[in-house]
Amino acid sequence: MIELKDLSKTYRSPEGEVVALEGVNLRVEEGQIYGIVGYSGAGKSTLVRCLNLLETPDAGCITVEGFGTVRISQGRCFFRPESTIGDAGENTGMETRLTEKHLKALRRDVGMIFQHFNLLDRSTVFENVAYPLKYTGRSKAQIRARVLELLKLVDLSEKVNAYPSELSGGQKQRVAIARALANSPRILLSDEATSALDPEATESILKLLQELNRKLHLTVILITHEMAVVKAVCDRVAVMEQGRIVEEGSVYEVFSHPRQPITDRFVGSTSGLGRINALMKQNLDFITPDDTVIKCVFSEESVGEALVSDVSRRFGVNMNIFLGSVEILQGKPLGGLVLKVEGPPEKRLAAIEYLRQHNVRVEVIEHG
Ligand SMILES: Nc1ncnc2c1ncn2[C@@H]1O[C@H](COP(=O)(O)OP(=O)(O)OP(=O)(O)O)[C@@H](O)[C@H]1O
Ligand SMILES: [Mg+2]
Structure with a gap:
């Protein structure tokens, strides 16, 4: 389970302030594929970057089951481990400042993939996937075995010695997924991972994410601006607008009874019936x-x-x-x-x- 409570983030620059997140509350259960949709600038990337603390929120709480709770107040992070739950379910643990060690543990639990894959161009597929395994105390032979296992999982065994420039977009994203899974995270964040791919590659990556979700019991948080992606793979979906979650529910609920105008527009964009508005004009x-x-x-x-x-x-x-x-x-x-x-x-x-x-x-x- 992942829970975000009252998460907020404002970017400040000489040109002014941008409120990217405003009191966001969200709960994702273990094993779910959870979609987050919204138009450009809605705050989706900020939300996932705050979730793994690539970005520090201004305020709020982030709880990751099996890890603990990070509370942020005035941009300062405090950590309370999960192992200190009292008889009545209350957290009796001492809160301390969040350290590098806590951050590392959080990032091991939470893998991430991006729209533009972020691969090392001068390294082979093998080296790209092996990268996060460095300095984890594994021997060379163990790293090799793990990389080959991961490449098999994403169906890319035959490309082990290829360079990213020799791969298609879909294959590059498979490498990025293998790399994100190297340290066996329980949660995978996907920020527009299929936006740069053609429809066929998109379908195969979505299928892979579904497979990983089932096989590894991986929780997936999937950011997208395409409702078709949500429809294809998600269990639940949240709709973001101007830094807020304006609607949330099971995919069926949201598609059959959208309550907000923005959701209606998103739903209409993937429905054959959406065409009527153009026809009428x-x-x-x-x-x-x-x-x-x-x-x-x-x-x-x-x-x-x-x-x-x-x-x-x-x-x-x-x-x-x-x-x-x-x-x-x-x-x-x-x-x-x-x-x-x-x-x-x-x-x-x-x-x-x-x-x-x-x-x-x-x-x-x-x-x-
Ligand atoms: N590092 C930053 N500095 C200043 N403003 C930022 C920064 N990152 C994001 N923003 C602003 O915060 C708001 C939310 O941005 P964010 O990237 O989270 O949106 P998004 O929903 O992911 O959009 P997209 O679909 O285009 O990726 C935008 O107005 C953006 O301009
Ligand atoms: Mg984004």
Whole structure:
């Protein structure tokens, strides 16, 4: 488990102040793949960099199960080990200043990968992966065995003597993942690790992260600005905006019932139904004063019901389907339809109300 409490960070420069994190609270359970999405500048990188203390927050608490709690006050870090939990669950340990030794222990627990891989260009794949194993008390033979084991894990054994310039983007990211896992961390932070990759390489890296999550019981915190990535692999997701987490939930929850406008935009960006907004802008001729265009999202409670034909009969309105999609998220169906509802205004409104009462999320796109 990782828990962040009231984490804040402001960057100060001669040009002024930037509040990058403002009272962020977040809890990630062991073994989860946890997505954090947000537009550029939302504070995502700052958040993960604060989590492993690459960046020192101004204030807040960071608890990593199996390690302890770091409390930051006015930019100063204090540490309380976990091994001092009292009978009532309270932490009875002495708080001390955070030392280099504590930091090293934290970084061993928390590996990290980046968008641009950060490999050593003049070193081979072997040397890149071996790098974090230096000075850990292992013999040469032990290091060699560990590197080969890691390369096998990321399916890159045949590239052991290659240089980064001889690898594709996806292969470079595999090297970076092997390097991040060298000291067997329990948590992996991934900051836009697939943003520089083509769709095929993205898919294979995401698959690898899922595999590692299962095989090694690795907790993954995955920063991205692409909702498709969240949809593909995450269990839960948090949406960040201007240094705050504005929405959080299971991936299914967030996709089926987004509560914030920004989340709605993110969700729309990966849904086939998102295209309707562009379509509507192009051509409105087909909508008459007797029409309403609605976008409906059917979640697991409503997806099986024959609601469209039911509504049509019940209220005497015509329902024309413009666009439709269905997908399986976290093993559950999530369906969407864009419909043109034709009929007298009061009947159209009654039909929409009826759909809403039956757990369909209805957005009115155009009311003719
Ligand atoms: N070292 C720094 N000095 C000053 N300001 C910074 C620094 N790092 C980040 N910022 C500012 O803090 C805010 C949050 O930046 P951050 O890099 O965390 O965003 P992000 O969500 O990761 O964005 P992106 O998607 O573009 O990577 C931005 O306004 C950024 O300009
Ligand atoms: Mg970033």
